[in-house]
Amino acid sequence: MNTMIIEQEFEYVKPGSLFEALDILAQTNNVKIYAGGTDLIVKLKTSGINMDAMMDINGIPELSELTASGGNGLVIGSAVKLSRIEKHPAVKSNYSALFEALMSMASVSVRNMGTLGGNLANASPAADTAGPVICYKGILELMSRSGIREVPAEDFFISSGVSAIRPDELLTRIKLPAVNKNTGAKFIKTGRVKSDIAKVSFTVVIEREGSKIKSCRAAAGSAAAKPVYLRTVSESLKGRIMTRELITETVDRIAGIIEPIDDQRTTAEYRKELIKVIAADAFSKAWSLSGGKLI
Amino acid sequence: MSVHDITLTVNGRKVRLTVKSNELLLNVLRDRLLLTGAKYGCGIGECGACTVLHGRECVLSCFIPAVCADGWEITTAEGLSKDGKLSVVQQAYVDKAAIQCGFCTPGMVIASTALLYENPEPDEAEIKDYFRGNYCRCTGYAAMIEAVKVAAMRMKERGCDDEEL
Ligand SMILES: Cc1cc2nc3c(=O)[nH]c(=O)nc-3n(C[C@H](O)[C@H](O)[C@H](O)COP(=O)(O)OP(=O)(O)OC[C@H]3O[C@@H](n4cnc5c(N)ncnc54)[C@H](O)[C@@H]3O)c2cc1C
Numbered sequence: 001m002n003t004m005i006i007e008q009e010f011e012y013v014k015p016g017s018l019f020e021a022l023d024i025l026a027q028t029n030n031v032k033i034y035a036g037g038t039d040l041i042v043k044l045k046t047s048g049i050n051m052d053a054m055m056d057i058n059g060i061p062e063l064s065e066l067t068a069s070g071g072n073g074l075v076i077g078s079a080v081k082l083s084r085i086e087k088h089p090a091v092k093s094n095y096s097a098l099f100e101a102l103m104s105m106a107s108v109s110v111r112n113m114g115t116l117g118g119n120l121a122n123a124s125p126a127a128d129t130a131g132p133v134i135c136y137k138g139i140l141e142l143m144s145r146s147g148i149r150e151v152p153a154e155d156f157f158i159s160s161g162v163s164a165i166r167p168d169e170l171l172t173r174i175k176l177p178a179v180n181k182n183t184g185a186k187f188i189k190t191g192r193v194k195s196d197i198a199k200v201s202f203t204v205v206i207e208r209e210g211s212k213i214k215s216c217r218a219a220a221g222s223a224a225a226k227p228v229y230l231r232t233v234s235e236s237l238k239g240r241i242m243t244r245e246l247i248t249e250t251v252d253r254i255a256g257i258i259e260p261i262d263d264q265r266t267t268a269e270y271r272k273e274l275i276k277v278i279a280a281d282a283f284s285k286a287w288s289l290s291g292g293k294l295i
Numbered sequence: 296m297s298v299h300d301i302t303l304t305v306n307g308r309k310v311r312l313t314v315k316s317n318e319l320l321l322n323v324l325r326d327r328l329l330l331t332g333a334k335y336g337c338g339i340g341e342c343g344a345c346t347v348l349h350g351r352e353c354v355l356s357c358f359i360p361a362v363c364a365d366g367w368e369i370t371t372a373e374g375l376s377k378d379g380k381l382s383v384v385q386q387a388y389v390d391k392a393a394i395q396c397g398f399c400t401p402g403m404v405i406a407s408t409a410l411l412y413e414n415p416e417p418d419e420a421e422i423k424d425y426f427r428g429n430y431c432r433c434t435g436y437a438a439m440i441e442a443v444k445v446a447a448m449r450m451k452e453r454g455c456d457d458e459e460l
Binding site: 002005007012013037042045056110193 | 319338340359409
């Protein structure tokens with residue numbers, strides 16, 4: 001393995017419009033999309049991938065738009081750089097768990113190159129933005145010549161490296177709906193050092209009504225073959241009074257549900273222990289950020 | 296394999312080149328433009344030795360295909376000094392002896408410059424956080440952190456605007 005060069009040969013194309021990009025995807029075999037390249041080029045260098053052509057999506061104006069939508073939602077073009085997203089004031093104030101995930105990722109240089117679209121489309125079980133995008137009820141817009149599909153983030157991930165995107169489809173935009181008031185959120189990841197790929201990560205977004213949980217969405221990263229939305233746990237918390245006991249009981253359930261693996265970063269057994277700690281921490285912090293008191 | 300005519304502005308000078316689609320920006324800078332400041336370290340974005348400025352942002356030239364950088368304004372460590380005079384950050388690195396073997400230095404100096412463009416008065420935690428992506432095998436971080444603080448202070452004292460970084 002020589003990471004000084006890219007050995008593989010390929011055609012390079014840079015469409016100037018969405019229409020042209022969708023045509024290329026429909027007509028070219030083995031074309032890979034290049035957004036920031038921080039996953040793609042590393043893979044090309046280290047493991048090699050089956051790719052005849054590389055399509056650079058940085059020349060498509062719509063994909064570089066980052067706009068506040070009606071009712072304070074946010075629409076993020078798939079080619080918007082991570083560092084631009086983290087600097088958007090609405091991200092820090094309204095989508096704090098996404099902000100925390102972004103700040104935990106890699107380094108400034110990598111975030112100046114990488115994109116949210118790439119982090120999601122790469123479909124790593126450790127993709128840090130996946131949990132927040134799932135918990136904020138993000139919708140992924142997939143476009144092809146045959147039309148547009150909107151896939152909820154929780155249904156987007158299929159297995160490690162595999163997403164709902166078909167080869168003729170382009171992830172165009174990530175839509176985050178407005179966040180209701182009295183909502184608190186937290187993203188926590190553990191790694192060896194701050195910017196490491198997660199040993200395990202946990203995200204929770206809680207909407208509070210008095211002392212009760214009005215709604216809750218929780219997700220775990222590096223805890224299974226894909227980023228997972230913890231649906232049953234999340235739904236069972238609806239209407240419950242938030243207490244320390246409830247948190248303890250909930251994190252034990254979560255540790256029982258996740259299916260982590262042993263890999264170079266840590267063991268499955270340790271991941272199950274670790275998630276209890278970070279999930280408990282995230283639940284209590286998100287609850288207090290929502291304005292709630294823990295009893 | 297496709298070949299492409301590209302234009303880069305490197306250290307203020309416009310250059311036209313024909314590149315292959317799999318040619319990396321770092322190798323174009325080093326082997327074709329003979330700018331050897333940016334270094335090959337890990338090749339996979341971990342170490343930061345290849346850091347260059349794209350506009351005012353730091354990026355990693357070891358994994359950017361040169362064709363993707365068509366039209367970019369790039370600054371390497373060689374482009375920081377003006378008329379033979381070191382930049383504020385470079386001078387601070389010299390004054391604080393923030394250089395050991397020197398291999399990481401061009402990347403560190405570039406990253407430090409990008410930090411001060413973004414945040415002219417960083418505190419220690421912010422400096423350390425910015426250095427997350429730049430490894431120094433000699434572990435000479437303490438002096439580098441001091442150098443960034445000194446550069447920030449000098450900028451402020453002189454009322455420099457960031458054009459002079
Ligand atoms: C040193 C280093 C540290 C890292 N640290 C972290 C970390 O802490 N946490 C983390 O989650 N990740 C991390 N990463 C991984 C990576 O930086 C992120 O996943 C990044 O967000 C990928 O975005 P990109 O634009 O560079 O993706 P690319 O490499 O351009 O694309 C990634 C994959 O998605 C596909 N793709 C991209 N855009 C689209 C689209 N619009 N439609 C369809 N398919 C598309 C590509 O074809 C490719 O297969 C790290 C990477 C490096 C090199």
